[in-house]
Amino acid sequence: DGPVIIVGAGHGGYQVAASLRQAGFSQRICLINDEAHLPYQRPPLSKAYIKGSAGPESLMFRPEKFYQDQKIELIAGRAVSIDRSGRKVQLASGETLAYGHLVLATGARNRLLDLPNANLPDVKYLRILDESEALRQIMPSKTRAVIIGAGFIGLEFAATARIKGLEVDVLELAPRVMARAVTAEVSEYFQARHREAGIRIHLGVQATSIEAEGGKVTGVSLSDGRHLPADLVVVGVGVLPNIELAAEAGLPVAAGIIVDEYLATADPDISAIGDCALFASPRFGGSLRLESVQNATDHARCLAARLTGDKKPYDGHPWFWSDQGDDKLQIAGLTTGYDRVVLRGDPAKKAFSAFCYHGDKLLGIESINRAGDHMFGRRLQGMDRSITPEQAADESFDLKSALA
Ligand code: FAD
Known part of the structure; x- marks a missing residue:
């Protein structure tokens, strides 16, 4: 109960605020933003934005009016400390904000x-x-x-x-x-x-x-x-996760702010999401800290659902992309720990996918200019299914049949 204060207005922070309102959350929402822009998308910064001539407004998730209409208070400033017993967060300006729930979506900074x-x-x-x-x-x-x-x-x-x-x-x-x-x-x-x-x-x-x-x-x-x-x-x-605010408030941190499978820290009134969060993952067994839009956004949705009464462990399916020159790389799943790679398609034709297996278990698919394989991989994972390495390598095997 009480206001939700979100520290960090990047992908995760923005999405928690938006999803809370979408789910009907009616109390105060403050989004503490230490960048001098409306919340914006980061991936184009090294891709289309740097190539093109479009202005910063082309990156914004939403225009200013959205925040006014949704009563999401964008507060310019930096959170500098958390008073856990008093349930308050202090900004560099000296202002303090009382929270019912505090969301740390502080992301990462350049190494x-x-x-x-x-x-x-x-x-x-x-x-x-x-x-x-x-x-x-x-x-x-x-x-x-x-x-x-x-x-x-x-x-x-x-x-x-x-x-x-x-x-x-x-x-x-x-x-x-x-x-x-x-x-x-x-x-x-x-x-x-x-x-x-x-x-x-x-x-x-x-x-x-x-x-x-x-x-x-x-x-x-x-x-x-x-x-x-x-x-x-x-x-x-590379980057370093922004964990100091949590650490100074006595919350457990390691290679990220430690949260459980519900994205809650050791303090039930404080959660952490996105790049800064080291989260327990029953699916992958162990703790993960991922740096991707999918991770930050799906964390945010999971947390917003919990804060509006729909408590479920986080169980997102990782995916990622990178555009380099004319090539589009897309990754579905987490490929760490593979012991076998099977190619589908032909690198010489600039279109192929690397299916990564541990034994017979498909861990993930890295696709280059093969959006169909990527979408297949995401749907397959969503269904908790697999295909064999032989099927993956065989271009005459119809992937869609595995989804039927
Ligand atoms: P962020 O988006 O980093 O937001 C955190 C915000 O919190 C920042 O604005 C930060 O300044 C602010 N903050 C930190 N501390 C405080 C504080 N104490 N008080 C107030 N504010 C604070 N991912 C993909 O999936 N695909 C891509 O193609 C891709 N390309 C990328 C390209 C670039 C150039 C970069 C930098 C990242 C890219 N990523 C990509 C990664 C993706 O952008 C991040 O994983 C995502 O932004 C994480 O969201 P977040 O909300 O956790 O953190």
Whole structure:
């Protein structure tokens, strides 16, 4: 009972507020927003937004009127502490807000590069709209970008920078791109595609220093002794979940704010969702912290349902996408722990899926330019069904028959 105060107005925070109203929640809802924009979608920041010329309003979930009509109070500011016994949250401005339930949807922040010169203006990160906007503004005056980290964001940006005519080098410490997230087959496909586009990918290397002259970046030195000229450095070396607010309030944290399968923290009046939450997952056995729109949005819906009387454990089916140049990667399921990969389709034709199995159990599907396989994977998982590796590999096997 009482107001719901939501800290963080990203994908998760926005969705809790919207879903609460949709479910008929009639008490006060405050959405604490520490970014100077209406709540917006993050994925385009490294994709369409950076490529195009559309203004920030093209990213907004909803216009301002929506929040007024729905009586969702957008409060500009940053939450700095939680008084659990008094059930109040304090903002940097000194203002305090009383809660019946507190939702921590604080997301994650860029992992910063710990090198000299890493704080120069030509060294950029890509997490929030202001950073994407800043990159978009300076790109036309730049000729050579070095991207540190070949994860999704680094590669999405690399592809765009190349399309915009920049020389692009990508550095990656692992032996293949997106190594933590996708199979070797998919890494190899993207390495080849990016190289075809003229992007130089350097694997198994680290940036050891950023050189600059007069405050302007001139290049990056690598652990193998090479030196790459650059007038722009973009860092995509992962994120750190924003757990400090919870930790300082005495809530258990580890690699995220620890929540149970209902997304509740150790304090029944406080929940955590999205990128910041390390949640118990009966389906996957153990604790998970995921960084995806699906995860943040489905967490938000599950929590809004609980707060309006429909208590169910969170049991979402993970899915994800990444657009890199002309290729669309879509992932259905969680592929960690696979021991067998079966390809359907043909990488040479730029359309294939990697079906990932542990034994005979289908864990997930990574699809490249095969939206049909991706949708199939999501529907199959929703039905808790599987197909055999032999069926997956056999293009004459009709996937739809497995859904009937
Ligand atoms: P966020 O969206 O990060 O929102 C958290 C908000 O809380 C932020 O605005 C933060 O500033 C604010 N905040 C933190 N602390 C406080 C505080 N104390 N007080 C007030 N506010 C606070 N996912 C996909 O599925 N597909 C994609 O293609 C994809 N592309 C991406 C591209 C980029 C460039 C980035 C950065 C992410 C991408 N993601 C993608 C990941 C996805 O955007 C995140 O998983 C999602 O935004 C998580 O939502 P969230 O609400 O947990 O956190």
